[in-house]
Amino acid sequence: MPSGDRRPALLNFASDNVWGASEPVLRALVDGNAGPLPSYGADPLTRRLADAFAALFEHEVAVFPVATGTAANALALSAALSPFGLCVCHEEAHVIDDECGAPEFFAGGAKLLGLPGTGCKLDPERLAATLDGLPRHEKQMPAEIVSISQATESGVVYRPEEIAALSAVCRARGLVLHMDGARLANALVTLGCSAAEMTWRAGIDILSFGGTKNGCLAAEAVICFDPKLARTLGQRRKRGGHTLSKARLIAAQFLGYLQDDHWLANARQANAMAGRLAEGLRHVPGIRLAWPTEANEVFVILPDEIDRRLRQAGAVFHPWSGRALAPETTVGPGESLARLVTSFATEADDVDALLRIAAPSGGIGT
Amino acid sequence: MPSGDRRPALLNFASDNVWGASEPVLRALVDGNAGPLPSYGADPLTRRLADAFAALFEHEVAVFPVATGTAANALALSAALSPFGLCVCHEEAHVIDDECGAPEFFAGGAKLLGLPGTGCKLDPERLAATLDGLPRHEKQMPAEIVSISQATESGVVYRPEEIAALSAVCRARGLVLHMDGARLANALVTLGCSAAEMTWRAGIDILSFGGTKNGCLAAEAVICFDPKLARTLGQRRKRGGHTLSKARLIAAQFLGYLQDDHWLANARQANAMAGRLAEGLRHVPGIRLAWPTEANEVFVILPDEIDRRLRQAGAVFHPWSGRALAPETTVGPGESLARLVTSFATEADDVDALLRIAAPSGGIGT
Amino acid sequence: MPSGDRRPALLNFASDNVWGASEPVLRALVDGNAGPLPSYGADPLTRRLADAFAALFEHEVAVFPVATGTAANALALSAALSPFGLCVCHEEAHVIDDECGAPEFFAGGAKLLGLPGTGCKLDPERLAATLDGLPRHEKQMPAEIVSISQATESGVVYRPEEIAALSAVCRARGLVLHMDGARLANALVTLGCSAAEMTWRAGIDILSFGGTKNGCLAAEAVICFDPKLARTLGQRRKRGGHTLSKARLIAAQFLGYLQDDHWLANARQANAMAGRLAEGLRHVPGIRLAWPTEANEVFVILPDEIDRRLRQAGAVFHPWSGRALAPETTVGPGESLARLVTSFATEADDVDALLRIAAPSGGIGT
């Protein structure tokens, strides 16, 4: 298969954000660069983008493109949060753990409450019990929004009916349901459902739609399915410094990204490579999967010796927290939990090269 | 002069942000897209950028690239402002007037105090008198930082000695001096001095270095000359949602921008076109300049008839506020104040086409 | 007249907050101290207070007692302000000048815009022109609330029809109208109108009702005439640290304050003493009133010699800013502007003692 001009195999599984833009996205960005266009989002590219999202979601939407996922999440949460309100999420959610307080900042001092849950998933019953157990005094911050990540931080995927169950809990209590869709494309490809089915039809009110991890350079958007949630976002984005004067930068990337289902193709490649990697690793003696591989992230419990061998060979990947492991899954002495991420740019050769190092005695990939 | 493949003349003088990236910047962005790189600013491009800025400013600097000027300004001010502090600036400064409260947001509720001044310049004596006249009680917010724009919002330029005079006022009172350098390149080209002379040597402590208006798509940076001011900026940027995962996007643009003094060439072209436009317009009967044209913005007082004629011909430019006019300059009945902005992409043909419409009876451009 | 046990004349005209509580207020506080009561405002005193305010204002009201005027103002403004919103007030309003940024803090980064105006009054035409002149872009903070002080910081009083004119400007543009009633009692006594006429009937939506300056020790309340504005105030007060566990402290003071129109008697005494003082001072050669004396504050332009003589005799009062003087009133060389405040505790002897020092040659008070 590998032809003469293929790049050498790369062992970089650190994250899906180590790669630049995929080729059609980059081309769209270059094409969008030409000529004078109105600034601050009044350009035709940004307008076309709004139409493209409405078509994609089969729903009227308000769209607020921004350059980072942290901005999208913080703005989305702030749209529904009082400064004294509570956002409930998984205890390892990106919004609570990896954004240096951006949601608290944008919401003016609100609080995030993290719940445990295997695979970084929220469980509807536990969510309901938590919400119903919160004291109802003026002393306590009232829950106002629930946030879930799709795919989750453990690389697993909520089914539409699981989202609907969480939404039912939220709606019965007047709460907004937010989806952090940093890896939404990967989840969509796995589920084979429509974007509508995975979002508003399942009860999502507001979405952080991610492009950066799946082939854009910097393209994210807050998508409001409920127009009430869009009311303050223009000003919140501006005062957050997230309104690009040359808004075409993000709009062009997204147009290239969405065109001809390029984004789904990217996600399909990333997921396929993750599947290949997971399948290979789980057959290596001593390695087991921490969670099922349902998107483009592979989480494995590695014997230290294999970890060392991989790193000595130049493989790049991150150790990971085991807080969201199922009770029956444990990381023993002499082992560690690791995350390996694939992307649109990962090739079968890259995966196979890693697998060969993990299991040098053969057996794998043969 | 115009060859067969020249683009037709364009009458868009709305802003220097209506254009995309200049060619070398775009090329650098495309080149920087290749291959896997560490994310969140650990990539070699971002590291090279820090060196490039240190060389440019002949000074050790801490550099925080961001995607918008509003973010750069708000972060820079927040580095020196208590949540109960006061930032003094011109009453028409971008930070007080055009950022929907971003500085107040990032600084946690601080206040901006706008002073009058011809050409949007702060006057050292008035600044000193204002600072010394502020009550010194716990009830009042203490002044902590002064912000100036270079070039100003009226398109004029502070000389290094003018900056030094403002800095002396600040330093004598323990205040930080910030420069909003959204159009710093244009000012630099006008003055013919070094970047060091215009900034830290004149007493600037922290700078918003702008690239977007002068040939980048989205590239700005907070530059700290005083390392103490850099202490919290990493976390402030992250929680502001302004730390790009693919930091190469901004770093690559800036590297192309700075390479071979391309940025100064861009600014020179913009300034030359502004000069040509100003020179042409001021000879049109009925038109007079509101302020001297010292960068890439031309402010003219236009008879309504000419304004109408220009707009009917498709010219695009913005009406402007006259608050910073010199006392002796007034906008009479049947007149209005207008801003026309040129950029690296403006060509002599564009200028001349506009001038022909402004003065159809000839005399201009002949 | 003076009996043997009268206290000696006191020359303290620094402020109406230099005195403790008036006797009926103190007695009510002591009486309210007895026995166990539910905490956090569930006590019967606080409930009676809500009824008392409803009766006083002839309107259903939501009442939020707090201990300081700054808290009342900041909470009231935050009830109507987005974190990106604008509050318009006089440029010398207490909220913009004397609260160390409390409104900005409680409103999460909002901005206050100060307008000039003689006697610290907002003029409806200027207000309308200002509001209509604000740019309507996402870059600019939208005006959401207007705040006036009654009596003003210059000691003059808005007539109900003046308030109604401001309210008309606000309502036509969807803005809320707030009254800082730190000296509301003094204004009410001057006007001889009902509390309803001066507030909601004239178009006030939300009020800071002050008691501290007029005979309480620490008793203020946010009064919402529009129930929508009350929606978040319980939580905002709690997270501001302004919900007293022993809420009886404020409620008891207020009950004593309102009982048998004691508060109006206090204000009548303060105003009468201010009138006596103003009448005396304006007949002293070289002294003139800066603004009419319409409440309990006397503002005079004093020759330096008299100022010195008064201070040497132990008189206490504050120099004042002349920014709100009428154009025709100026403070000449050898003069200064001074504020003298009377209170419920000021006696005729105090006033006369000061007048005797101001005009030692006689003529006054004879």
Place this chain on the structure above:
Amino acid sequence: MPSGDRRPALLNFASDNVWGASEPVLRALVDGNAGPLPSYGADPLTRRLADAFAALFEHEVAVFPVATGTAANALALSAALSPFGLCVCHEEAHVIDDECGAPEFFAGGAKLLGLPGTGCKLDPERLAATLDGLPRHEKQMPAEIVSISQATESGVVYRPEEIAALSAVCRARGLVLHMDGARLANALVTLGCSAAEMTWRAGIDILSFGGTKNGCLAAEAVICFDPKLARTLGQRRKRGGHTLSKARLIAAQFLGYLQDDHWLANARQANAMAGRLAEGLRHVPGIRLAWPTEANEVFVILPDEIDRRLRQAGAVFHPWSGRALAPETTVGPGESLARLVTSFATEADDVDALLRIAAPSGGIGT
């Protein structure tokens, strides 16, 4: 002993804030009311208070009196917290659970991280492990302060050496240690140590000194042992609306409170009554103590039948959370956890009346 004019027994054990001020405190408040005094804390009572605290703590201190414990805590934490910083406390601490986000608000969006621990105590080893386990990236909020409550929310008391152990963990990592001393007097009486030994000598840097729960009406103070922490508190208090114009209100209460060790006498009475109550209850069949009674709060696991009987007899007390129970202590079916609080005003008759209802068959108190 009981004379004819004793009040009837009262069954109110809801909280120590259901009572007004104790008699000496009230008298001091009334005495402090007389005469004109400078406002905003420049009065001699406030100055005497600063001296009194310095003497009490045998240390130079900066003192910031405020009216509520929430204000004291939020201000104290904000003195040491960046807006992106982390405060570590017990998961049931008042600051994280009962202040509607006041610390987050005053610190501009900071986060509180709650740790488990029996009796609402932080354990030094767990604290160290938590702090050392926090990721050290820009993405994560850095720990900056640790807060403990003395007595804890479970009514137990940290020994000086326990505080010193926590302080050692903090100091080794550059963190500030804060004590929420809402019930500091009760703890002090239990321990029999000096105020210095329990605070700065054990490593406390900043303290919320509570008076309200132990005989004041509204008197709390932030006490800074480290002068650096006092630097911004004047302005933070003012912009929080917590600077009383008639500062004498709080100062007078505190002077009466501290005079002749009245505060310790109050705490001794409250603790003695709690001891009597605990001793009585634990001998009632079916009742057991949830935690040892070390201050003025008694936590018991009650059979539903006794709970019902007490409430039917008019007893007032709150159900409580069992999260801080020791692993071996469980609340079974047909039981609930309840908190009963005593105060300076609780009398032996009150306790005995309750005990008689709890164990009507006798046996108790005999």
